[in-house]
Amino acid sequence: MFTISEYYDRDRQTFYKTIQSVRENDMDMTGWLDYFITGLETQMIEVKARGERVIRRDVMTQKHGLNERQGKAIEFLLAHGELTIKNFEELCPEVNRRSLQRDLKSFLEKGLIKEAGAGPTDPTRHYVLS
Structure with missing residues (x-):
């Protein structure tokens, strides 16, 4: 579920400034409505992107028989x-x-x-989707 408050929480100062502008402009809500609609649009775009990622992850997980940590x-x-081994360790600290x-080797196979990077010992080595 998305919440519009996520957008407002990112920059509370602008949120309060926009509300204050209504009082300062004889209760003209044009600025507030523009801010609100921009926030709604931003959140809807983010929700759509998150939903698409979850669906794609689920499809890949089922198609390739991946376990929970591989899904992560x-x-x-x-x-x-991109993903590094360090990122993967942070996602699954108990493993x-x-x-x-x-x-990772199974994903490659x-x-x-x-794999991206100069070689197996390259500290910048990381993985990207094919």
């Missing part, structure tokens, strides 16, 4: 465009690094992701 990795990739590396 796919969701992260969809949201951020040892070797298991996460096996998950299934063609879900591709």
Whole structure:
């Protein structure tokens, strides 16, 4: 579910300033309505993007028989465009690094992701969706 308050919470100063402008402009709500509609539009775009990512993750998870932690990795990739082993460890702190590396290897073998970076020991190595 989306909440319009997420938009307002990002910049409380502008929120209160816009409300105050109604009083300062003889109760003309044009500025407030413009701000409100912009917030609504922004939130709807974000909700649509989140929904599309969740659906895509679920489809990939089912199609390729991925487990919950692998689904988390796919969701992260969809949201951020890339994933490092460090990101994966932060998503799944209870899982040892070797298991996460096996998950990444499985993704590579299934063609879900591709590796970016100079080589296996490159500290900038990361993964992107194929």
